[in-house]
Amino acid sequence: MNRNDAKNVEELAAIARQGRLKVIETVTSSKAGHVGGPLSAMDLMVALYFHQMNIDPAEPANPDRDRFILSKGHCAIGLYSVLALRGYFPVEELATFDHGDSRLQGHPDMKLTPGVDSSTGSLGQGLSAASGMAIAAKKLGKDFHTWVVLGDGEIEEGMVWETVICAPRYGLDNLTAIVDLNGLQQYGWPASATDRFDRSEPMGHVDLPAVFRGFGWNTIEIDGHDYGEILAAYDEAESYRGASGKPTAIIASTIKGYGLSYTQATFKWHNGVPTPEQLATARHELGDAIDISDTDKAEALA
Amino acid sequence: MKAQRVVWGETLTKLAETDDRILVIDGDLASSTRADIFAEAHPDRFIQAGIAEQNMVGMAFGMSTLGFRPWLSSFGVFLTNRALDQVRMLVSQTKAPVRLAAAYSGLLNGASGKTHQDLEDLAVMRALPNMTVLAPADEHELRAVIEWAANYDGPVYLRLARDAVTEVFDETYEFVMGAPVSLAEGNDAVVVSTGVQTSRTVDALDQLRAQGRSFAHVHLPTLKPVDTDALSALIGDARQIFTVEEHSVVGGLGDLVSEVVTSRGLGARLDRIGLADGWAESGPNDFLLEKYGLSAEKVAARVLAGLEVLAPA
Numbered sequence: 001m002n003r004n005d006a007k008n009v010e011e012l013a014a015i016a017r018q019g020r021l022k023v024i025e026t027v028t029s030s031k032a033g034h035v036g037g038p039l040s041a042m043d044l045m046v047a048l049y050f051h052q053m054n055i056d057p058a059e060p061a062n063p064d065r066d067r068f069i070l071s072k073g074h075c076a077i078g079l080y081s082v083l084a085l086r087g088y089f090p091v092e093e094l095a096t097f098d099h100g101d102s103r104l105q106g107h108p109d110m111k112l113t114p115g116v117d118s119s120t121g122s123l124g125q126g127l128s129a130a131s132g133m134a135i136a137a138k139k140l141g142k143d144f145h146t147w148v149v150l151g152d153g154e155i156e157e158g159m160v161w162e163t164v165i166c167a168p169r170y171g172l173d174n175l176t177a178i179v180d181l182n183g184l185q186q187y188g189w190p191a192s193a194t195d196r197f198d199r200s201e202p203m204g205h206v207d208l209p210a211v212f213r214g215f216g217w218n219t220i221e222i223d224g225h226d227y228g229e230i231l232a233a234y235d236e237a238e239s240y241r242g243a244s245g246k247p248t249a250i251i252a253s254t255i256k257g258y259g260l261s262y263t264q265a266t267f268k269w270h271n272g273v274p275t276p277e278q279l280a281t282a283r284h285e286l287g288d289a290i291d292i293s294d295t296d297k298a299e300a301l302a
Numbered sequence: 303m304k305a306q307r308v309v310w311g312e313t314l315t316k317l318a319e320t321d322d323r324i325l326v327i328d329g330d331l332a333s334s335t336r337a338d339i340f341a342e343a344h345p346d347r348f349i350q351a352g353i354a355e356q357n358m359v360g361m362a363f364g365m366s367t368l369g370f371r372p373w374l375s376s377f378g379v380f381l382t383n384r385a386l387d388q389v390r391m392l393v394s395q396t397k398a399p400v401r402l403a404a405a406y407s408g409l410l411n412g413a414s415g416k417t418h419q420d421l422e423d424l425a426v427m428r429a430l431p432n433m434t435v436l437a438p439a440d441e442h443e444l445r446a447v448i449e450w451a452a453n454y455d456g457p458v459y460l461r462l463a464r465d466a467v468t469e470v471f472d473e474t475y476e477f478v479m480g481a482p483v484s485l486a487e488g489n490d491a492v493v494v495s496t497g498v499q500t501s502r503t504v505d506a507l508d509q510l511r512a513q514g515r516s517f518a519h520v521h522l523p524t525l526k527p528v529d530t531d532a533l534s535a536l537i538g539d540a541r542q543i544f545t546v547e548e549h550s551v552v553g554g555l556g557d558l559v560s561e562v563v564t565s566r567g568l569g570a571r572l573d574r575i576g577l578a579d580g581w582a583e584s585g586p587n588d589f590l591l592e593k594y595g596l597s598a599e600k601v602a603a604r605v606l607a608g609l610e611v612l613a614p615a
């Protein structure tokens with residue numbers, strides 16, 4: 001397998017801008033889909049697929065590949081955009097999202113979409129599935145890493161914590177949970193003075209790193225939009241594999257809807273369909289500002 | 303034409319003005335289920351449980367033991383599946399007055415796709431002892447059903463559709479729990495439908511009547527308990543029955559009617575029109591109704607094909 005490193009963080013950031021624009025364009029044309037969560041997790045996923053993970057789009061079923069589970073499956077269009085830009089399927093196919101007879105379902109379907117390692121959509125189940133993959137890898141003597149992205153609202157589900165308690169028992173240092181701490185869920189509770197955005201932060205009252213540590217996990221806290229911090233955290237998490245005997249939680253502080261003026265920092269763009277004017281704004285803010293043409297992208301991947 | 307979810311939010315909001323027992327417990331979906339209408343009007347009676355359906359059911363049960371009658375707001379699929387053990391253990395067993403308001407039921411859920419399509423809810427809820435299972439056809443019937451449920455001291459499962467359908471009833475409609483509703487009389491066959499699929503079935507039968515056919519049409523808003531004497535009287539000595547539901551053909555309306563036909567020795571042939579035993583997909587409503595055989599045109603075609611079996615043209 002080839003590990004396709006983007007050459008530097010500027011390239012990763014440019015790819016992420018392109019990914020964000022694909023999300024907006026696709027949701028606009030399909031008239032359905034989520035916006036805020038795909039945008040907040042975009043940098044985390046671009047860094048995995050364009051730098052960190054040992055994967056090959058030509059061989060999506062290679063048994064030794066790193067695994068990725070988007071536990072917050074409603075952010076499917078974010079994952080699809082990354083997979084398309086990475087070469088798992090044609091970028092043009094994104095236009096079929098949420099249409100009938102499409103390989104790109106509203107929530108990820110591992111039986112339909114190349115590169116999707118687990119079906120998700122009912123929140124709270126992905127980390128458990130990932131822990132099963134991590135245990136299986138250990139039993140089979142395979143040296144790959146399993147990465148999971150969870151939402152900060154999603155981790156209100158009890159099943160997440162069942163896995164958090166169980167995984168350290170099996171020394172799953174080949175498992176990394178990335179919490180997209182974007183400060184908002186769909187509806188939640190009214191905001192108080194200490195909240196970052198227009199509704200209450202799902203984990204505002206929880207000392208999340210301390211909780212994970214208390215259950216026996218390594219923890220790393222980062223800014224989830226800063227590639228320097230993201231890549232360092234991913235390297236650290238991988239360095240624990242085969243060494244620490246503990247799973248790792250990366251608590252990534254992000255902004256819901258990040259990167260686009262009208263979608264960021266509000267629960268109102270959890271889902272929604274941009275107007276033609278809003279699409280134009282997105283093209284201006286994400287597309288024209290820094291253009292990464294297909295040749296640039298090819299170079300980034302060379 | 304008003305969407306059932308909006309009518310649900312508005313009706314509960316109004317009832318709560320005079321009934322202190324009413325509360326809403328939400329699973330972080332109020333802006334979809336339209337429990338947000340209630341939350342804005344009665345913030346002190348709206349409880350956000352977070353994305354934690356099992357927690358919602360446990361809390362609702364606990365509150366019900368102190369006299370409250372909580373309504374749960376989530377996508378139906380998560381209430382009937384994720385929280386099934388809690389519903390079974392805490393609500394069905396104890397006959398607690400907890401109401402499951404199952405939003406986005408059936409096939410049409412705004413392109414969310416198969417993970418969110420609850421096509422087995424009637425089968426699952428019908429199997430639970432003490433559960434009253436309701437599937438109103440339109441906004442008018444829904445209003446009447448909510449008013450009935452508000453005064454009922456036991457568990458209720460209420461199937462709600464996301465999008466508006468053509469009205470079947472009007473403001474004068476009166477709901478009788480358990481009773482089948484006769485919408486039309488006729489000779490070629492008896493057609494039994496439930497939920498908002500009744501609205502599309504009315505259209506289908508109108509199309510066939512224009513071709514000279516005549517049908518008895520029975521709507522079943524209550525799937526448990528059912529007045530089976532009344533249902534079998536409406537079926538009478540019909541030779542052909544069709545059931546039509548936005549639900550799997552396993553365990554729902556079709557099986558319910560089949561139980562009545564076989565246990566009473568009625569001599570009718572029965573065609574179940576519904577979702578085949580399998581998974582559907584994401585897509586616009588019109589696409590899904592066509593592909594999975596529930597549009598008025600597809601239902602009409604299935605009925606014609608069924609009639610051919612006993613009386614080939």
Ligand SMILES: Cc1ncc(C[n+]2csc(CCOP(=O)(O)OP(=O)(O)O)c2C)c(N)n1
Pocket residue numbers: 036037038040072074075121122123124150151152153154155180182184185186202256270329330331353354380384
């Ligand atoms: C079990 C379950 N309950 C409810 C939902 C509906 N739902 C989809 S997204 C969402 C909010 C998720 O918030 P968060 O995890 O913070 O995601 P993000 O902010 O990244 O979009 C909810 C309640 C679901 N998909 N699964």
Ligand SMILES: [Mg+2]
Pocket residue numbers: 151152153180181182183184185256
């Ligand atoms: Mg969030």
